[in-house]
Amino acid sequence: MDLNFKDIDKEFFEYIPKEDKDLNTVVRPSETYWQDAWRRLKKNRVATFSLFVLIILILISIIGPYLSKFDYRTNDINSLNLSPNSEHWFGTDELGRDLYVRVLYGMRISLSVGIVSALINFVIGVIYGGISGYYGGNIDNIMMRIVDVLYSVPTVLYVILLMVVLGEASLSNIFIALGISYWVGMARIVRGQVLALKQQEFVLAARALGVKNIRIILRHLIPNSMGSIIVTLMMSIPSAIFTEAFLSFIGLGVSAPMASLGVLCNDAITTYRTYPYQLFFPSLAICIIMLAFNLFGDGLRDALDPKMRK
Amino acid sequence: MVKYIIKRVISCIITMWAVATITFLLMHAVPGGPFEKEKKIPPEIKKQIEARYNLDKPLWWQYQDYFKHLLKGDFGPSYRYIGRSVNDLIEEGFPVSAQLGGVSVILSLLFGIPFGIISALNQGKWQDNFVMFLATIGITIPSFVLATLLLYFLSFKLGIFPSMRWGTAKHYVLPAIALAATPTAFVSRLTRSSLLDVIRQDYVRTAKAKGIPDKIVVYKHALKNAVIPVITYLGPLVAGILTGSFVIEKIFSIPGMGRQFVESITNRDYTTILGLTIFDSFLLVSFNLLVDILYVVFDPRIKLDN
Numbered sequence: 001m002d003l004n005f006k007d008i009d010k011e012f013f014e015y016i017p018k019e020d021k022d023l024n025t026v027v028r029p030s031e032t033y034w035q036d037a038w039r040r041l042k043k044n045r046v047a048t049f050s051l052f053v054l055i056i057l058i059l060i061s062i063i064g065p066y067l068s069k070f071d072y073r074t075n076d077i078n079s080l081n082l083s084p085n086s087e088h089w090f091g092t093d094e095l096g097r098d099l100y101v102r103v104l105y106g107m108r109i110s111l112s113v114g115i116v117s118a119l120i121n122f123v124i125g126v127i128y129g130g131i132s133g134y135y136g137g138n139i140d141n142i143m144m145r146i147v148d149v150l151y152s153v154p155t156v157l158y159v160i161l162l163m164v165v166l167g168e169a170s171l172s173n174i175f176i177a178l179g180i181s182y183w184v185g186m187a188r189i190v191r192g193q194v195l196a197l198k199q200q201e202f203v204l205a206a207r208a209l210g211v212k213n214i215r216i217i218l219r220h221l222i223p224n225s226m227g228s229i230i231v232t233l234m235m236s237i238p239s240a241i242f243t244e245a246f247l248s249f250i251g252l253g254v255s256a257p258m259a260s261l262g263v264l265c266n267d268a269i270t271t272y273r274t275y276p277y278q279l280f281f282p283s284l285a286i287c288i289i290m291l292a293f294n295l296f297g298d299g300l301r302d303a304l305d306p307k308m309r310k
Numbered sequence: 311m312v313k314y315i316i317k318r319v320i321s322c323i324i325t326m327w328a329v330a331t332i333t334f335l336l337m338h339a340v341p342g343g344p345f346e347k348e349k350k351i352p353p354e355i356k357k358q359i360e361a362r363y364n365l366d367k368p369l370w371w372q373y374q375d376y377f378k379h380l381l382k383g384d385f386g387p388s389y390r391y392i393g394r395s396v397n398d399l400i401e402e403g404f405p406v407s408a409q410l411g412g413v414s415v416i417l418s419l420l421f422g423i424p425f426g427i428i429s430a431l432n433q434g435k436w437q438d439n440f441v442m443f444l445a446t447i448g449i450t451i452p453s454f455v456l457a458t459l460l461l462y463f464l465s466f467k468l469g470i471f472p473s474m475r476w477g478t479a480k481h482y483v484l485p486a487i488a489l490a491a492t493p494t495a496f497v498s499r500l501t502r503s504s505l506l507d508v509i510r511q512d513y514v515r516t517a518k519a520k521g522i523p524d525k526i527v528v529y530k531h532a533l534k535n536a537v538i539p540v541i542t543y544l545g546p547l548v549a550g551i552l553t554g555s556f557v558i559e560k561i562f563s564i565p566g567m568g569r570q571f572v573e574s575i576t577n578r579d580y581t582t583i584l585g586l587t588i589f590d591s592f593l594l595v596s597f598n599l600l601v602d603i604l605y606v607v608f609d610p611r612i613k614l615d616n
Contacts, residue, residue, distance in 0.1 A: 145324075148321070148325070149324070149325045149328045149329065152325050152329075152591070152594065152595055152598060153329055153590075153591045153594065153595075154549045154550075154552065154553045154594070156553040156556075157553065157587060157590065157591070160575065161333060161336050161337075161583070161587065162336070164336075164337075164340060164575060164578075164580075164583060165336050165337075165339055165340050167340070238450070242452055245452055245454075246452070246454070246553075246556075246557060249454050249557055249560075250556055250557060250560060250572045250575065251572070251575065251576050252575065262454075265454060265455065265458070269458055269561065272458060272461065272462055272466070273462075273466050276462055279458055279462070283455040283458065283459070286452055286455060287450060287451055287452075287455060290450040290451070290452065291446070291447075291450040294446065294449060294450050295446070
């Protein structure tokens with residue numbers, strides 16, 4: 001039977017009351033995921049404060065050294081082991097180097113180690129996890145077995161071995177060692193996300209339209225799991241900073257005259273009884289950096305992924 | 311169950327083999343070789359040394375030779391300490407490290423779990439905020455910073471505990487606290503969140519509705535399920551304490567495996583690095599296996615297939 005719209009008696013229809021119509025209109029502009037997350041993040045006072053502290057720390061570590069007339073490498077035999085004073089704000093070390101500048105340079109190294117190695121493990125982890133999750137089957141099986149093997153031994157051990165193999169303890173070697181050891185956690189997270197997402201219709205639609213696999217992974221799956229990726233990324237920064245400090249502390253960090261915060265702590269530990277301030281300032285700097293990154297990461301997790309909240 | 315255990319054991323063996331192989335190859339990829347020092351060694355002597363340690367043989371020969379000995383539990387000689395084997399070093403260092411590590415594990419469970427319970431039962435109150443504040447501090451402060459702070463205040467300023475050497479019970483206190491701080495923080499966070507999950511479940515409500523006193527509900531009904539995640543954390547916990555011991559044993563000059571490891575790195579003592587790495591990962595892998603099995607025993611809800 002052919003039903004024509006015009007044939008239907010108009011009596012069957014009636015106007016919707018105006019109020020009902022209004023109920024169905026969207027009053028507020030709809031928020032995107034990121035706007036929503038940003039709103040949640042702004043409400044979290046601890047996290048915004050940590051973000052503020054982090055920005056200040058980054059600015060200080062960039063600008064700070066130029067505010068002092070000293071540099072990090074010049075020895076001054078006339079001012080060994082000075083206590084903090086108006087000239088040397090954090091005092092000097094056993095070679096007469098200004099500790100304020102050295103701590104700021106150490107912060108610069110620690111922060112760049114954290115950020116660069118996080119970016120390296122982001123790239124490796126996302127590609128590895130994406131491929132493993134998307135292709136599934138045997139490829140996934142083999143790739144995840146490898147991850148399992150790497151996962152069962154502490155990352156610090158690998159980093160130490162890699163540093164021993166790379167020999168010279170330069171900054172770029174630390175980047176390499178940390179970057180190629182820390183992606184395992186990221187790969188697992190990305191794989192899990194991709195596994196869940198690839199069943200959804202938009203992936204099927206993309207595939208039906210003939211989109212290439214690599215493009216599906218990069219343009220559809222990864223952007224949709226960006227929330228948990230960013231959270232993992234943020235959390236990996238403090239652990240990279242921690243590992244660098246750890247490495248420096250056991251003598252595998254950047255070499256003199258450069259010094260990271262771990263090296264400064266290690267240098268100071270032999271003389272902590274007489275010159276405790278030499279230990280105090282770099283320790284404080286590490287603690288503030290770690291605390292700010294951890295608290296900000298927690299806040300970011302709550303904002304980006306409320307379901308992950310504990 | 312048996313099938314599950316066999317499967318896990320096999321995967322552990324594969325893991326061990328992979329770790330040993332990777333470490334072996336890494337240690338043989340080190341540029342310069344172990345006997346290269348500032349002073350040039352005459353080529354004849356170098357040849358002699360290389361022949362002594364079979365370094366002149368092809369790599370695959372060294373590999374199968376190393377594995378043959380490894381299967382018998384022989385980690386080979388140390389390159390640095392003439393006449394001593396890596397086994398000697400392990401025999402010397404392991405008991406010390408195991409004692410310190412054991413004390414730290416017990417400490418972190420003994421304090422972490424009760425703190426977590428207090429925090430969860432007073433959710434949102436000052437006790438909760440206080441414990442979570444401490445936990446955040448514990449997670450963020452690197453162990454070597456904590457260790458040096460403890461040394462400065464408790465040992466140097468107040469003189470309560472010795473700062474160096476090893477032997478009496480007093481020597482354990484500071485290093486054990488420094489080692490246990492971060493795991494304690496993790497355990498208390500974990501206990502808190504899992505207990506909060508559990509006390510909202512129906513069976514706990516049922517128990518309460520039946521008029522069972524709150525204390526019994528928490529400690530008898532809820533806690534049993536709440537500590538299961540803590541059991542899974544035992545693996546990472548031991549791993550953390552193991553790597554933490556590198557720094558702590560160095561700071562407190564404790565003659566354990568951690569310090570030997572750090573020393574072997576500074577000395578470029580490649581066979582010792584290799585042996586200790588394999589030994590450490592063996593410990594961890596078998597511990598993880600144990601935890602996995604315990605986990606299934608404690609929580610019968612876990613499906614073994616898949």
